[in-house]
Amino acid sequence: MKFGTYFAYWEQEWDADYPYYCDKVARLGFDILELGAGALVGLSDSELSRVKSAARDAGISLTGCIGLPAAFDVSSADKSVRDNGLDLLRRILTAMSKIDATVLGGIIYAYWPVDYGKPVDKPSVRARAIESMLSIADFARENGVLLVLETVNRFEHFLINTSEEAVQLVKDIGHPNVKVMLDCFHMNIEEDFLGDAIRTAGKYLGHFHIGECNRKVPGKGHMPWEEMGYALRDINYGGGVVMEPFVKMGGTVGSDIKVWHDLSGGADEKKMDEDIAEALRFVRSKFA
Ligand code: MN
Numbered sequence: 001m002k003f004g005t006y007f008a009y010w011e012q013e014w015d016a017d018y019p020y021y022c023d024k025v026a027r028l029g030f031d032i033l034e035l036g037a038g039a040l041v042g043l044s045d046s047e048l049s050r051v052k053s054a055a056r057d058a059g060i061s062l063t064g065c066i067g068l069p070a071a072f073d074v075s076s077a078d079k080s081v082r083d084n085g086l087d088l089l090r091r092i093l094t095a096m097s098k099i100d101a102t103v104l105g106g107i108i109y110a111y112w113p114v115d116y117g118k119p120v121d122k123p124s125v126r127a128r129a130i131e132s133m134l135s136i137a138d139f140a141r142e143n144g145v146l147l148v149l150e151t152v153n154r155f156e157h158f159l160i161n162t163s164e165e166a167v168q169l170v171k172d173i174g175h176p177n178v179k180v181m182l183d184c185f186h187m188n189i190e191e192d193f194l195g196d197a198i199r200t201a202g203k204y205l206g207h208f209h210i211g212e213c214n215r216k217v218p219g220k221g222h223m224p225w226e227e228m229g230y231a232l233r234d235i236n237y238g239g240g241v242v243m244e245p246f247v248k249m250g251g252t253v254g255s256d257i258k259v260w261h262d263l264s265g266g267a268d269e270k271k272m273d274e275d276i277a278e279a280l281r282f283v284r285s286k287f288a
Contacts (some may be wrong), residue, residue: 004032004242012251015039019054026058028277037064040095052099062101067112074132075110075125097143105148105181114157137175148181148207153189163197179206198231215246217279225286
């Protein structure tokens with residue numbers, strides 16, 4: 001297992017000075033920095049090259065995450081919207097290959113967050129999501145990027161809420177470059193037992209997001225860390241375990257994630273660094 005964190009713990013917008021965070025997370029003991037994949041398409045080749053060098057010099061690997069905006073919904077009934085989404089995914093994957101990023105996860109099979117003001121036609125969305133993922137899977141592999149489909153709670157999307165649904169979707173896509181991504185924040189809402197859900201994903205699990213039920217850093221809440229650790233060892237999981245804490249209000253991140261009070265205890269950047277370094281030691285001890 002490799003351990004990482006999402007950059008947005010420290011940020012209020014979905015883009016950031018990524019070389020700065022390469023250094024920071026390496027210094028804090030992480031193996032992986034997860035980036036906002038959407039922001040990569042706005043970077044020039046020289047900026048991408050700075051990110052690549054910073055990661056290499058810091059000795060960390062890079063992964064990316066995105067919830068596709070509605071205008072780029074690859075499961076849309078409108079073919080022009082699907083094509084926009086696939087085009088954006090290709091541009092993201094091309095940028096990811098330029099920084100040697102290895103995994104793209106999130107809501108890459110539809111859009112996020114889903115608009116429940118519209119009717120839900122799950123079978124049609126599912127069929128188009130399968131078609132879109134199949135059409136991009138080879139391109140992703142040629143760029144050295146594994147696609148992982150994040151399984152999220154019912155309030156954010158309807159297509160895959162459980163590990164069982166995610167595995168069935170990945171089996172129906174049937175491409176070795178498309179795997180399941182779980183996130184214990186969402187699992188806590190949808191699954192009976194988190195260990196069982198991890199075992200259900202088994203060899204299909206390609207990426208794992210972690211955090212407490214209220215999205216604080218691991219170790220500050222009641223998430224069943226030992227149960228998850230046993231299950232990850234049972235399935236011989238060797239992929240990324242990436243923290244996705246959100247503890248600060250404000251900006252696009254605070255509003256998209258719906259952080260309406262300060263969960264950091266008024267922490268400044270130095271205290272936030274200490275908190276997440278402590279969380280890393282905690283998770284390594286539970287999952288090792
Ligand atoms: Mn997540």
